[in-house]
Amino acid sequence: MVVDNAKEMEVEKIVEKILASGRKVALPDEALDIVKLSGIDVPGHVLVKTPGEAVKVSTEIGFPLVMKIASSDAIHKSEAGGVVSGIQGVQEVEESFNKIMENLRRKMPDAQISGILLQKQIPEATHLIVGGLHDEQF
Numbered sequence: 001m002v003v004d005n006a007k008e009m010e011v012e013k014i015v016e017k018i019l020a021s022g023r024k025v026a027l028p029d030e031a032l033d034i035v036k037l038s039g040i041d042v043p044g045h046v047l048v049k050t051p052g053e054a055v056k057v058s059t060e061i062g063f064p065l066v067m068k069i070a071s072s073d074a075i076h077k078s079e080a081g082g083v084v085s086g087i088q089g090v091q092e093v094e095e096s097f098n099k100i101m102e103n104l105r106r107k108m109p110d111a112q113i114s115g116i117l118l119q120k121q122i123p124e125a126t127h128l129i130v131g132g133l134h135d136e137q138f
Helices: 005-020 028-037 051-061 090-107
Strands: 045-048 065-070 083-087 115-120
Touching (some): 005 028, 028 045
Antiparallel strands (some): 045 115
């Protein structure tokens, strides 16, 4: 297997940024970037901070979209009301952005919010959830 040093260095930068921030959890865009740099295809995605930015970016990514809260405090995004899928147009983008922010502020008022991830929704497929844990013994 050939290792791409440039991609490996990009992964290291992302991990260093996460650690420097004091977080123990990667934000969704960071996790997707690491996966992509590791050679695994991921749907197009962008982290946005405002409804207007979300509307603009949504037309670039294309529909349908999924929107997910980006907060290291909201690890279980669906339970926090932080996920909306099947978004078909720009009006739904703005409404969904506001709905997600409202949900999180109501359910987790002290949560630090980094933005909302816009991601191209892919057709039905197998989804893989991967977690990691640093064990001091290893």
